[in-house]
Amino acid sequence: MIRSLNSFGNYCMFLWRTIGIPEKWREFIKRYLNEMTKLGIDSIPLIIIVSLFIGSLCTILIKLNITNPLLPRYAVGMTTREIILLEFSSSILCLILSGKIGSNIASEIGTMRVTEQIDALDIMGINSANFLVMPKIAGLVTIMPFLVIICMGTSLFGGYLICVLTGIVSTDTYIYGIQTMFIEWYVWFALIKSLFFAFIISSISAYYGYTVQGGSTDVGKASTDAVVMSNIMILLVDVVLTKLMLQ
Amino acid sequence: MIEVKGVEKYFDEEGGRRQVLYDINAKFYDGKTNLIIGQSGSGKTVLVKNIVGLFKPDKGQILYDGRDITAMDRKQLKELRNEIGMLFQGSALFDSETVMGNVMFPLKMFSSMSAEEQRDRAQFCIDRVNLTGSENKFPSELSGGMQKRAAIARAIALNPRYLFCDEPNSGLDPKTSIVIDELLSDITHDFGITTIINTHDMNSVMGIGENIVFINKGHVGWTGNKDEIYNVDNDDLNNFVYATDLFRDVRKYRREHGYKPTRL
Numbered sequence: 294m295i296r297s298l299n300s301f302g303n304y305c306m307f308l309w310r311t312i313g314i315p316e317k318w319r320e321f322i323k324r325y326l327n328e329m330t331k332l333g334i335d336s337i338p339l340i341i342i343v344s345l346f347i348g349s350l351c352t353i354l355i356k357l358n359i360t361n362p363l364l365p366r367y368a369v370g371m372t373t374r375e376i377i378l379l380e381f382s383s384s385i386l387c388l389i390l391s392g393k394i395g396s397n398i399a400s401e402i403g404t405m406r407v408t409e410q411i412d413a414l415d416i417m418g419i420n421s422a423n424f425l426v427m428p429k430i431a432g433l434v435t436i437m438p439f440l441v442i443i444c445m446g447t448s449l450f451g452g453y454l455i456c457v458l459t460g461i462v463s464t465d466t467y468i469y470g471i472q473t474m475f476i477e478w479y480v481w482f483a484l485i486k487s488l489f490f491a492f493i494i495s496s497i498s499a500y501y502g503y504t505v506q507g508g509s510t511d512v513g514k515a516s517t518d519a520v521v522m523s524n525i526m527i528l529l530v531d532v533v534l535t536k537l538m539l540q
Numbered sequence: 541m542i543e544v545k546g547v548e549k550y551f552d553e554e555g556g557r558r559q560v561l562y563d564i565n566a567k568f569y570d571g572k573t574n575l576i577i578g579q580s581g582s583g584k585t586v587l588v589k590n591i592v593g594l595f596k597p598d599k600g601q602i603l604y605d606g607r608d609i610t611a612m613d614r615k616q617l618k619e620l621r622n623e624i625g626m627l628f629q630g631s632a633l634f635d636s637e638t639v640m641g642n643v644m645f646p647l648k649m650f651s652s653m654s655a656e657e658q659r660d661r662a663q664f665c666i667d668r669v670n671l672t673g674s675e676n677k678f679p680s681e682l683s684g685g686m687q688k689r690a691a692i693a694r695a696i697a698l699n700p701r702y703l704f705c706d707e708p709n710s711g712l713d714p715k716t717s718i719v720i721d722e723l724l725s726d727i728t729h730d731f732g733i734t735t736i737i738n739t740h741d742m743n744s745v746m747g748i749g750e751n752i753v754f755i756n757k758g759h760v761g762w763t764g765n766k767d768e769i770y771n772v773d774n775d776d777l778n779n780f781v782y783a784t785d786l787f788r789d790v791r792k793y794r795r796e797h798g799y800k801p802t803r804l
Contacts, residue, residue, distance in 0.1 A: 317648070317649055320648065320649065408630055409632040410632050410635075412628065413626065413628060416621060416624060417624075417649065418620075418621030418622050418650070
């Protein structure tokens with residue numbers, strides 16, 4: 294318990310050092326754009342592949358489980374849409390991305406720590422936490438809502454594609470289903486959640502990387518710990534936000 | 541000049557506090573190559589990290605030309621750090637930047653120079669360390685000695701008043717070690733920098749040791765220069781400096797024949 298509190302305190306102090314006005318705006322913007330590309334744009338292929346399959350799977354499984362003849366056929370499209378908007382496009386996507394992005398951030402910063410590159414920045418009088426981590430947090434928080442929108446569109450397209458390929462539901466019925474009883478707030482809900490999750494992934498992973506001590510084995514361990522902790526925190530915050538924003 | 545006064549350092553461990561440095565007093569002079577020597581685990585790296593401000597001493601003062609680093613606020617510390625260059629044991633070059641990018645980095649962050657002036661200054665530093673032609677290479681494409689030279693170029697880019705080197709010869713062959721030693725010595729004398737080199741390389745001690753501080757088990761065991769170290773009667777120092785039969789035999793022969801201290 295004391296250890297956990299100690300870690301949380303250190304994390305807060307790390308954030309205090311990280312979040313602030315950059316020393317050189319020009320350098321910050323260059324790194325910020327670079328991080329958006331590296332963490333966000335480069336993740337788009339993974340997002341498209343995962344979303345296509347999950348959208349297809351949702352449609353198939355919902356069709357298989359809706360056996361009640363009283364339920365309309367368009368319920369398949371409608372339920373697929375709700376699952377994708379409420380959970381998959383934000384929470385599950387971020388859980389998947391925390392594996393890719395979180396380990397990338399933790400291992401990059403951890404390697405810089407063990408090879409004394411962070412010490413070199415500190416010696417030069419640069420706030421290394423702000424210089425290295427702030428562009429990552431800002432970049433991921435900025436790009437994440439766009440990734441979520443891509444995920445939403447691709448997942449719904451995946452469902453449509455499976456309807457075309459297998460004919461489990463007609464495409465007209467599927468499209469009618471995803472438009473029926475649409476609540477716009479669910480899209481905003483997913484986008485707002487994704488901002489929190491982006492912050493969690495980038496800041497926790499950076500913290501684990503920044504505080505590595507030892508060698509390459511410790512960098513690997515920090516990378517794993519960063520992903521595990523990010524996932525736990527995403528799920529915890531997901532519950533809290535769902536309770537606060539949907540009820 | 542950098543003056544260390546009564547510095548003590550402890551580390552918290554599971555079994556309690558462990559003292560690493562005991563009442564360290566030392567002076568490091570301008571325009572001289574100042575060496576901190578000692579066995580591995582003697583506390584010399586901890587001492588250097590205290591001097592540059594990466595660690596805060598539990599007791600004592602560290603004065604940079606009269607300015608106490610232990611009493612500085614963040615702003616003052618930042619200003620002082622613009623006057624410090626450091627060469628790390630593993631070079632600590634930024635992997636994602638070329639040699640030119642690494643050397644230009646401190647200029648981009650702290651100088652008010654135009655891009656062209658920054659490039660000219662970086663090129664001057666690269667030429668000074670004899671790395672001309674390697675400007676566009678990444679650190680992974682350089683040998684150990686070249687990485688050290690690139691790191692020296694980065695360390696001197698902002699024309700520092702104080703230069704720290706943590707084991708600059710580790711992992712280098714004897715010939716390259718001499719090149720690095722001579723480069724550090726030349727830069728120190730050319731620019732009048734206060735250079736502090738943390739080493740356990742005896743060739744460096746005999747070659748460029750103008751002011752030597754010997755750290756033994758966290759204490760200052762001896763201070764002097766390379767001429768004095770030759771004839772000193774300090775068992776701890778002699779056991780460290782002349783650790784091998786070869787060194788002992790050479791010392792005996794040279795003392796008998798009146799040689800001046802030089803590299804082996």
